[in-house]
Amino acid sequence: MKLLEEKILKEGKVLDGDILKVDGFLNHRLDVALLAALGSDIAQKFKDAGATMILTVESSGIALAFAAAECMGLPVLVAKKHRSLNISDGVYASPVFSYTHKTENNVVVSKEYLGAGEKVLIVDDFLASGNAALGLLSLLSQAGAEAVGFAAAVEKEYQGGRALIEKKGVSVYSLARIKEMSAGTIVFD
Amino acid sequence: MKLLEEKILKEGKVLDGDILKVDGFLNHRLDVALLAALGSDIAQKFKDAGATMILTVESSGIALAFAAAECMGLPVLVAKKHRSLNISDGVYASPVFSYTHKTENNVVVSKEYLGAGEKVLIVDDFLASGNAALGLLSLLSQAGAEAVGFAAAVEKEYQGGRALIEKKGVSVYSLARIKEMSAGTIVFD
Numbered sequence: 001m002k003l004l005e006e007k008i009l010k011e012g013k014v015l016d017g018d019i020l021k022v023d024g025f026l027n028h029r030l031d032v033a034l035l036a037a038l039g040s041d042i043a044q045k046f047k048d049a050g051a052t053m054i055l056t057v058e059s060s061g062i063a064l065a066f067a068a069a070e071c072m073g074l075p076v077l078v079a080k081k082h083r084s085l086n087i088s089d090g091v092y093a094s095p096v097f098s099y100t101h102k103t104e105n106n107v108v109v110s111k112e113y114l115g116a117g118e119k120v121l122i123v124d125d126f127l128a129s130g131n132a133a134l135g136l137l138s139l140l141s142q143a144g145a146e147a148v149g150f151a152a153a154v155e156k157e158y159q160g161g162r163a164l165i166e167k168k169g170v171s172v173y174s175l176a177r178i179k180e181m182s183a184g185t186i187v188f189d
Numbered sequence: 190m191k192l193l194e195e196k197i198l199k200e201g202k203v204l205d206g207d208i209l210k211v212d213g214f215l216n217h218r219l220d221v222a223l224l225a226a227l228g229s230d231i232a233q234k235f236k237d238a239g240a241t242m243i244l245t246v247e248s249s250g251i252a253l254a255f256a257a258a259e260c261m262g263l264p265v266l267v268a269k270k271h272r273s274l275n276i277s278d279g280v281y282a283s284p285v286f287s288y289t290h291k292t293e294n295n296v297v298v299s300k301e302y303l304g305a306g307e308k309v310l311i312v313d314d315f316l317a318s319g320n321a322a323l324g325l326l327s328l329l330s331q332a333g334a335e336a337v338g339f340a341a342a343v344e345k346e347y348q349g350g351r352a353l354i355e356k357k358g359v360s361v362y363s364l365a366r367i368k369e370m371s372a373g374t375i376v377f378d
Contacts, residue, residue, distance in 0.1 A: 029302040030265040032258040059248035059267065066252045069221045076219040078248065113218040 001041055001175040004153060005188050007034060014181045018156075026153060027060040027125055038175055039067025042123060042151045045173050046072070049148040051121040053077055055114075055136055057107055064153055065123040074121075077113050079136060081105040092142040096135035099128070107135045109143075116144030127152035127174055130161025137168055149173065156181075157189055190230055190364040193342060194377050196223060203370045207345075215342060216249040216314055227364055228256025231312060231340045234362050235261070238337040240310040242266055244303075244325055246296055253342055254312040263310075266302050268325060270294040281331040285324035288317070296324045298332075305333030316341035316363055319350025326357055338362065345370075346378055 013021040025031035042064075051072065056065035057079040069076045082093070083105055092114065093106045114120075122136050133150055140147050147170045155162065155174035162172045177189040202210040214220035231253075240261065245254035246268040258265045271282070272294055281303065282295045303309075311325050322339055329336050336359045344351065344363035351361045366378040 023299065024302065028267055028269070028299060030255065030258070030267065032255060032264055033262070035255070036259060059251060059269075062248060062251045063255045063265070066219065066221060066224070066255050069219070070225060073222070075221055076252070078217055078219065080217070080248075110212065110217060113213065 001038070003034065003037055004176045007031070008154070008176055009186060012186065014183050014186065018181075020154065020156070020178070020181060020186075022154065027063075030063050032063075035063050035067045036070075038153055039064055039069075040071050041175060042068040042121075042173065043071030046121050046149050046151065049121060050119050051148050052119045053121075054123050055079065055109075055120050055140070056123045057081065057132060057136060060126070061124040064125055068121075068123055068151070072121075077109055077120075079107040079109050079139065082108050092139045094135040094138035094142070096132050099131070107132070107139065109139055111143070114139065114143040114145055118143070118145040119148045120145050121148055122150045122170075123152070124150075125153050127155040127161045127165075127172070128159040130159075130164040133161060133165050134168075137165070137170065151175075154178065190227070192223065192226055193365045196220070197343070197365055198375060201375065203372050203375065207370075209343065209345070209367070209370060209375075211343065216252075219252050221252075224252050224256045225259075227342055228253055228258075229260050230364060231257040231310075231362065232260030235310050235338050235340065238310060239308050240337050241308045242310075243312050244268065244298075244309050244329070245312045246270065246321060246325060249315070250313040253314055257310075257312055257340070261310075266298055266309075268296040268298050268328065271297050281328045283324040283327035283331070285321050288320070296321070296328065298328055300332070303328065303332040303334055307332070307334040308337045309334050310337055311339045311359075312341070313339075314342050316344040316350045316354075316361070317348040319348075319353040322350060322354050323357075326354070326359065340364075343367065 054076045093108045152174045179187045179189040243265045282297045341363045344366045368376045368378040
């Protein structure tokens, strides 16, 4: 998506450790008009997927998921991150390792809000290794719900997450696909 | 606000420990249409306050702040919660004690995105003891920015947070003001 690619080229910064700093518009300071446009694009892409809800994970995915959900007339379920393994009976949980923060969290949703038969579009800010996505897909399996798609704002293609999700039979859509990046250079696919 | 009060009466539950469970529509599963209406109401209330940005705190405040910001044409700054006291030079930070979780976090924003002279509307899901609000107000003071208002979806009046914020000269608006609550009974002001 041209709009996002241009924003990344203009304001994004590549930091040490393969980190793309986009916190000026995507996940710390939110460019609300941009996010609304990204959400609208995701909604358009998945308008015929039959989704009954959107699933995202706190906290960076929330704004984009909300923007897409507004266009699609769907509720959003926000998976929580818990450090503790001490998980109650009332939830589905799945461990997710974060390469950025070098920590393992559980992603957790209440069983009350994720029923069998739900058709779920997953929305997140980034797709990289696919670890977070696999954790969310595991929550859906546990609930007997179905993933009808996965959408991310920014994909780091070279980290291979897309293939892991597609292997589960889930279609993947990202709005800016980064083929390679280094200090001063970002190449889109 | 009638719409929110009715939703709370219909779906909210009062749990032990003075907890109002509204996670079916406000902060775990998001009722997007409801949140858009709440955001619009906040935008209407503060339309003449001259705000240049909205500040909220992750993760429960994000959706409401986003909804209000869409109506007002403003960016949102999302304060992050950090457990660590090991805070970098590039941020403003303030400690906040959470009564719900019995933990102390720092709320943190990048100096890069909160400039002197910004006129900031703070938006959060709950107003109770006012601790989180005071932490956010401290970030604004550190930056030389000005708070032009504080808006919350749900206020537990009897916890006294409103007076602490108003004492700082900041006007407070909440969409559902709970005067008292106990299992099975919620009384609005």
